[in-house]
Amino acid sequence: MKNLPKFALSLIVLGVFAHANASTITISTGYSTASAQTSADAYKNVVNAAVVTPGAGYGSTSVSSYDNVSNSSLFGSNANIASRSVIDFGVSASQAGAWSFRSGVDFGKGGALFLDGVALDYKSSDMWWAGNYNNASQFLSGSTVLSAGNHTLSIYGLEGCCDGGQQVQFKAGNSSFASFSSTDGLASVSPVPEPSTYAMMLIGLGLLAFTGRRSAQAVKFQA
Template sequence: MKSIKFAAVALALAAIGSSNAAVITFQTGSSGAGAQASALDYRSVVDAAVVGGHTTILSSYDNVSNNSVFGTGNSDIAFKSTIDFGLSAAGTYSFRAGVDFGRGGAVFLDGQAVAVNGNDMWWNFNYNTSNGAFLINNQALSAGNHTLTIYGLEGCCDGGQQVQYAAANGNFQSFSANTLAPVPEPETYAMLLGGLALVGGYARRRNNKA
């Protein structure tokens, strides 16, 4: 009976825990590919390069690089960053990414290309640097879950990167595990209710035996 109780509690906690943070997946792989002709080309090349590479979940997207996260090389790198976030209400949002993509890159929002740059991109920790950052302004987003994906190719030398967002008329802030939590899907609520029902049933049986 204790195992049933623990399983029920685990279900409830899993349902709650799945909705308390934006999820930032950072992937890198090896690639000597040069600048690409389109956003779709960047996506195709990078997706292939990161297979079998390094993957982790970041707690924040500030001063991130392949070497600082994975402790590996600083040249011929393919980058893929996937940020899953949620909005409780519809609104207008802007995004910016300071990158070090010597061979350019692209940005997708909910699967649609919103930016591409085939030039040598190095923001040098300054968003006013020419060709140094992706600036995606005034995106009208519905309530619910969204995905921002950034693809890039670096020759040398793997400088620190940052990704930020801002609500309309608001200040930019970096994505982190404490911002824009994904909105729970209906099945998540069902899991939570199911877990709580099992806990309640167990408690009633204990009371009846007492």
């Protein structure tokens, strides 16, 4: 029993760091008849407002792969769509460096691409990538240098009708482009402990301190 507090602390620490996940993809959509916007931030604001109360034919869900994804296949509607995709992924020390991103979309009223809250690209024209990346005016893209750690790629767009399949890909260094997925080989996203978790750790440390003090007193009395 004397090792119980140490065992308890080990379980607490394990609980703090055992929730790491691979890349996660969340797609949220809502109804919107908004027209083309004049800035990346405007797209973000309009879409965020629309997905708060999605309505019938729209919704929010996680997907295991961002390859040929559409609102009609996920939720049913193929018209008047405000689309937001959020991809959380991790970069290991060996993966740090130059990264490129591209998002093949069907945004009839344009859209925007953000990385860690900073706009990489936006277009207000009709975009339909049609399954290839030969025409840069038909998809969203951007390149940057990433440090090791957690990162978030966000795509916002507006589509009036005929919602088609979309794809979001990344390229690290000299590798080839690959679609984001739960098996994309990227580093696990490091969890940020909740305040309650820190409290659990403090309790565990308190147990260790209390046990250490009692052990010291027992040794003193035995001497």
